[in-house]
Amino acid sequence: MSTSFRPYHPDQSLLLPPSPREWLPEDHLAFFVSDTVDALDLSAFYERYEGDGRRNQPFDPRMMVKLLVYGYATGTFSSRRIAARLQDDVAFRVLSAGNCPAHRTIAEFRQRHLSEFESLFIQVVRMAGELGLLKLGTIAVDGSKVKANASKRKAMSYGRMVQEEKRLKREIRAILRRAKKTDAHEDVEFGPDFRGDELPEELARRQSRLEQIQAAKKRLEARQEEADRASGRSPDDEDKPGKSGPKFKRRFGHPPDHTQDNFTDPDSRIMKDSRGFEQCYNAQIAVDSDAQMIVAVGVTQTPSDQPELLPLIDKVHAVTGQGPNRVLADAGYRSEKNLRALQERGIDGYVAIGRDNGKPMKIREEQIATLQMDRKMRTKRGRARYRKRKGIAEPVFGWIKSCMGFRNFSLRGHEKVTAEWCLVSLAMNLRRLNERMAWT
Numbered sequence: 001m002s003t004s005f006r007p008y009h010p011d012q013s014l015l016l017p018p019s020p021r022e023w024l025p026e027d028h029l030a031f032f033v034s035d036t037v038d039a040l041d042l043s044a045f046y047e048r049y050e051g052d053g054r055r056n057q058p059f060d061p062r063m064m065v066k067l068l069v070y071g072y073a074t075g076t077f078s079s080r081r082i083a084a085r086l087q088d089d090v091a092f093r094v095l096s097a098g099n100c101p102a103h104r105t106i107a108e109f110r111q112r113h114l115s116e117f118e119s120l121f122i123q124v125v126r127m128a129g130e131l132g133l134l135k136l137g138t139i140a141v142d143g144s145k146v147k148a149n150a151s152k153r154k155a156m157s158y159g160r161m162v163q164e165e166k167r168l169k170r171e172i173r174a175i176l177r178r179a180k181k182t183d184a185h186e187d188v189e190f191g192p193d194f195r196g197d198e199l200p201e202e203l204a205r206r207q208s209r210l211e212q213i214q215a216a217k218k219r220l221e222a223r224q225e226e227a228d229r230a231s232g233r234s235p236d237d238e239d240k241p242g243k244s245g246p247k248f249k250r251r252f253g254h255p256p257d258h259t260q261d262n263f264t265d266p267d268s269r270i271m272k273d274s275r276g277f278e279q280c281y282n283a284q285i286a287v288d289s290d291a292q293m294i295v296a297v298g299v300t301q302t303p304s305d306q307p308e309l310l311p312l313i314d315k316v317h318a319v320t321g322q323g324p325n326r327v328l329a330d331a332g333y334r335s336e337k338n339l340r341a342l343q344e345r346g347i348d349g350y351v352a353i354g355r356d357n358g359k360p361m362k363i364r365e366e367q368i369a370t371l372q373m374d375r376k377m378r379t380k381r382g383r384a385r386y387r388k389r390k391g392i393a394e395p396v397f398g399w400i401k402s403c404m405g406f407r408n409f410s411l412r413g414h415e416k417v418t419a420e421w422c423l424v425s426l427a428m429n430l431r432r433l434n435e436r437m438a439w440t
Contacts, residue, residue: 023090030091032434033070037062040123044116059101064109065120066095072427075405079107114411114419121426122319124433125295129320133436138289138326141312141333142393143305144401145280147408148268148417152279155262155270219266224255267414271303281409281417285425286312286324287393293432294396294425295320299418305332309351310341323347328389331355339369350386353377400428 024030045061070091071082083103085092101109128134233252262268262279271280282305284298296315300308309329317323327347331354342349353361353374363370376382400406406424409417 020090020094024094028091029073029431029434030070030095033073033430034066034095036430037066037069040120044119045113048112059099059105063096063099067092068110069427069430070095072423073431077406077410079103082106114416117419117426118422121422124426124429125319128291128293128433133291134288134293134295134320135290136288136320136322136324138328139286139295139316139324140289140328140389140393141286141309142397143282143284143308143332144397145271145273146283148265148279148281149409149412150262150264150268150279152270152277154264155260155279219261265412267301269301283421284308284312285393285396286316287396289388289392291436292392292396293429297421297425299414299421301414306335309333309338328386336367336370339373343369350377350382352386396428400424
């Protein structure tokens with residue numbers, strides 16, 4: 001007896017068009033993203049279009065926000081990839097309701113509304129609080145290096161810049177001398193009316209390179225000058241009468257030769273991550289222990305996490321309206337200033353002291369807060385509470401980098417990168433919120 005198969009007629013037309021929503025399961029993430037965005041205040045997105053008198057009808061900002069948030073939540077960060085998904089992905093087509101904005105439109109919308117995504121992140125965190133999912137009894141803070149949209153091969157050290165500047169100036173002078181001789185020769189051969197004032201290609205290329213290097217030098221010198229002033233040094237320290245002691249190794253505002261600047265994204269810095277030394281930013285998060293949702297974010301240009309502990313706690317208070325009772329942090333956030341501030345704020349902190357070359361960290365007698373933290377972390381209760389940190393903050397970075405696939409920023413510049421990190425955290429929170437709502 002022959003096998004009977006289910007009917008299969010790929011060329012059969014349907015009498016009534018089906019709803020694309022029926023092609024997705026009811027608990028699909030796309031529906032949750034759509035319903036959540038509909039519940040948010042998007043007035044800031046619409047304000048930019050009020051009374052501008054444009055003749056072409058723009059795409060609805062509500063739809064564009066859904067596409068970007070769902071794209072980031074599912075590992076689709078590129079505007080080109082989102083535009084491609086609109087052609088062949090059911091979930092994207094359901095969210096767009098059949099609209100297909102071009103990739104340039106998607107990219108321009110993201111650029112134009114970067115500052116508004118931080119507001120959406122805050123709204124979602126507060127929504128989770130109203131639903132009773134956030135307790136804020138304990139938070140864990142953590143940082144991770146995220147690669148910038150720039151290559152480390154496009155960076156140059158200050159010492160190399162000085163050498164390259166001199167070399168390019170010599171070559172430009174030599175090219176100009178040759179050009180002057182050529183002009184004189186052509187005046188004799190063709191007459192004085194011949195046009196020979198076009199900039200030679202090799203001269204234009206070197207001139208452009210020289211301008212880039214000079215701009216990078218100025219950025220490094222400006223940053224070094226700011227750092228020197230912050231350390232208490234002034235421009236005339238070397239010339240003060242009666243100055244004793246050794247001279248400074250470098251002049252005021254002149255950075256060390258090894259200090260680097262990147263031509264593609266000057267705000268990024270060389271940092272060490274799991275892949276070695278890369279052009280990166282240091283992304284920061286504060287995570288609620290109960291919901292494992294991100295309640296505060298930040299992006300810094302320094303490899304050290306230490307200066308970010310107190311700003312993250314302040315952001316938690318600003319976003320949620322209340323501060324945490326307990327804070328867990330690794331040794332990267334340890335400093336006498338931070339530990340003393342936790343005590344003054346009445347926060348029960350558990351911050352690892354760390355080790356120095358495999359040996360216990362030496363603590364000076366005047367570091368009272370550090371000594372007290374060291375004693376607390378040696379107790380059984382202290383060790384038990386600190387161990388929970390690995391299961392709170394670190395998995396969130398694992399989800400972002402491995403599950404969502406976000407390992408590189410798409411935008412450039414500290415301000416834009418910070419806004420993109422808010423968008424990533426917003427998408428991560430919606431994924432987490434969707435899971436928590438499914439459990440209840």
